Amino acid sequence: MIDFTIGDRSTRIGTSLFVKLDIPNTPLYLSDEDSPRTIDGDVYNNLDSFINISVSKSDLRASRHELTVTVSGIPVTTNTAAFNDEAKGSEITVYRGFTEAGSKTLIEPPSRKFTGIVNNVGFKETWSPPNSTFTVVFHCINRLGLMQGRTAGRRTNDTDMKRFYPNDTSFKRVAQIRNSNFNFGSPNPAPKYGTSY
DSSP, rough: EEEEETTTTEEEEEEEEEEEEETOOOOOESSSSSOOOOTTTTEEEEEEEGGOOOOOOOOOOOOOOEEEEEEESOOOHHHHHHHHHTTTTOOEEEEEEEETOOOOOOOOEEEEEEEEEEEEEEEEEEOOOSSSSEEEEEEEEEEEHHHHOOOOOOOHHHHHHHOOOOOOOTTOOOOOOOTTOTTSSOOOSSSSSOOOO
């Protein structure tokens, strides 16, 4: 619950988080509420305190964000989805909804809090019968963070150029000029390649 004070009035508002994991063939819809809720035709399973979502921050400009969704007391569907080979790389969206104090009615449709990709799936197990626990941890990153971690480009040589563009000859002289010293802007009286001024 969040307490708001406006003037001499005090209002209490409840919050709920909804996690949508688009894992192929086994999508997951999870919430931290104590009963199932249907939003846009999808039924979000209530995990109550068995789900934990790390704190996220909000910035006005695009920046790298990471989020962790931890699920314990696992339903069979969550377990199956976590072991799916395609869990890593699947899309995740976290929504936040606000409810009136003492009511389970949403004030308005939930707003998007985080959108990204599952970067890794981890498993934690504590074996101490009868209180053994098994936890699934979804490590998520937003798309900007994913792009910042990638290296783009290709080798600049004639062989690679021919592979992509068989008729292109623009890199034909790369091997010849590889160790050349180009003094741009000043004349070279005895150039190794090119012309003298």
